[in-house]
Amino acid sequence: MAAEPGAGDVSVDLLTETYRDHYASLLKLAALLLDDTASCEDVVQEAFIRVHSARTRVRDADKLLAYLRQTVVNLSRSTLRRRLIGLRLAPKPMPDMASAEEGAYELLEKDALIQALRGIQRRQREVLVLRYFADLTEAQVATLLGISVGSVKAYGSRGIEALRVRMEAFR
Amino acid sequence: MSAPHEDDRSPQPPGVDSGLDGPTVEALGAVLRMRMQQAVSGLEPHPGTLEVLRRAVPARRRRRHAALATTAVTVFAVSAGATLAARGSLHTERPKQAGGTDVGNLMSTGADGVPGGGSGHGPAPIDGQQMSSPLSAATSAGTSATSLSQTSKAPPASSPSSTAATAAPALPACQSASVLAMVGTQSPPNGGVTYETVIGTVKSACTLAGTPTLMVSATSGAGGGVPQFRPDPAVAPLLAGVPSGRTLTLQPGDRFEFQYAWVPSGCPTQAPTSAATSAPTSSSGSPTAPPATPVSTGATSAATAPTPTRPPTPAGSSTSSAAPTTSSYVVSFALSGTQAQQSATFAAACGATLYVTDFFPPEGQGVRRGGDAPTATVPAAR
Structure with a gap:
């Protein structure tokens, strides 16, 4: 991690770096854990928000991926258990808009x-x-x-x- | 799809009933690893996710801080409100005295350290008495007693934490018309000293300060002057120790009190011949030396204080063989004017001395007082 966590801007930089390094893998992890592909993005985003909102976790950059992975697993488990649908942070595509990932999710479902x-x-x-x-x-x-x-x-x-x-x- | 959320039963050891040995598991694991990577290889983050996270993370922090602050403020408000409510309920539930006097003043009385000598002898407050405004009390007050010492004092400019504090500067000095009732209680002689406790009740708001002026007259028409002094514990130990310099702010129904001691003077066994023609002085007749600062009685009381018609007969004179004749004295008091509002009769053969306390609130009544300085005193006139 190049950015030193602590201040707000530094935390944003750390967020960007963490996103580039781990977001895709965590999204795929969530897709494998969940039986609802629509919740994958929400789970990973919520995991990122939770981990980066807690400054004590952000300060420990070495354990950041572990925290993120643990959070993804816990949120996926919670989603499966309670069908958590409240985590809707990502803007939903319009019904008539075909997102870029739509095909990927269709392939995943098949x-x-x-x-x-x-x-x-x-x-x-x-x-x-x-x-x-x-x-x-x-x-x-x-x-x-x-x-x-x-x-x-x-x-x-x-x-x-x-x-x-x-x-x-x-x- | 079968139930994906099955129980978390404790698994059996690997290979027990799965029919897979270690190398098979490893081989299947490698295939599984490859298939998993292929299955999710097409997944990419949603465009704009990073921007969403950049907005969401600070927003979540702000919400968390706001929630913490709100919780802290709520806890503080609830605790403070509960505390204030408890204090308020205690204040409102404070019982009132029969005459409307705040019982809470009991605490201030104790705090001031005012002993309640002779308390409980005064009249009960009058229930249902109308509260008269200070202005009406001022207009109804008499003006003939302005020369008296206790009425010449102005109300205090500042007053402590009392409900009458703001009205204290506007209150007039207590006059005779301000008094509703006045009762005196005389105690049996103790060591030759007779104590009198006078408790008055005012019917209008006024202020009272200083030392009362007592008027002394001899019923037999003869006698000498009776000087008045401040309390001397050596002579009259039972007088209440009242701090001087206080101004009582009295509301309708409030009571005031003062005490005085009648100390008869001893008849001299030997006296110069000239003493037969002169009245005994306070220094010669007093059982003890009077204090250095005698209490004033003013010019008015000097005019009203008669001298006994029969002066004490000194021993050794032509009438030394005869026992001294006891004379009766009437000690009266009036807040203003010359008409006595309370009087008591005492006896003395060779004169007497009065020791008078300042006005003070009776025990069980709060103190509404100002902070003016003690009044100047004038030696007793004879």
Whole structure:
């Protein structure tokens, strides 16, 4: 991080840098965790706002990505649990306007892997996404989800098996 | 779609019933990693998201700070309001005395350290008495007693925290017409000293300050002068210790009090021959030496203070073998004028001395007083 957090302008610079570095990956992480692609953008934006609004978190630049990822996971879980629809910070496209991401989301909805991921348990999905998409170690996944490493291994193994079964069912 | 939000059951160890061994899991994991990347590769942030974040983050901070400030202000307002409400309820629930006197003045009385000597002997305040304005009290007050010492004092220019504080400078001095009732209580002689407590009730707002002027007359028509002094604890220890220099601001129904001690003078056993023709002086007749600052009685009282028709007979004279004849004296008091509003009878054979306190509020009545200086005193006239 080149910008030193603390002041307001510096924080904006840090926000821009963090956005350029991590926003896309966090958006993809949210798309894999959520079963509602419309909420992905809201979840990631809310995560950015929360983390950057708290100056104590912004000051610790080394842990900024961890904070963001943790927040994305928590918000995705909350969205899945309560169907949180209040996080509408991004301007919604007009009904007659076709956004640039519309095609990407359509492809995402048609992807067999995404469909299979949405069919397995939430814990298994979280472990698989964090373990293989975010490339986190089992210990990091365990820390992020608040479970033991053994549970991460078990969720991962059973999640892969469940995912394989569902992928074969789509064929 | 099956339920994506299933329970968080504790998983079994990997490979127990999944049918996958370690290398298989790793291989599937690699394939899964590649497929995940491909699935979301087309996702890009919404255009304008960065601008939204740049606006949203400071706005969120402002809202958070505003919420904190609002919470702090609310907590302060609620606590302050509760405190003020508690104080207000205590103030409004303060009971009133029967005559309308604020009982809260009891506290100020205690704070002033005014002992209530002779308290409780005065008349009860009159209920339902009409409150007269200071202006009407001023117009109804008499003007004949302006020469008296207690009426010559102007109301204080400043007054402490009292409800009558603002009206105090406009209040007139108490006159005889301002008094509704005045009652005197005489205590049995104690060590030869008789104490009299006088409590008066005013019917109009006025101020009172200084020392009352007592008029002394002998019923037998003879006798000498009776000097008046400030209280001397050595001579009259039971007199209330009243701080001097106070101005009482009295509202209708309020009471005032003063005390005096009648100290008969001892008859001299030996006296010069010339003493038979002269009245005994206060220094010769007083059981103790009088204070250096005698209390004034003024020229008016000097004219009204008669001398006993039978002066004390000194011992050793031609009439030394006869016992001294006791004379009766009438000590009267009036706020203004010469018509007594309260009087008491005392006896003395060879003259007496009066020790008079300043006006003070009775016990149980608050003090509305100003801060003027003590009045100058004039030696008692005989």
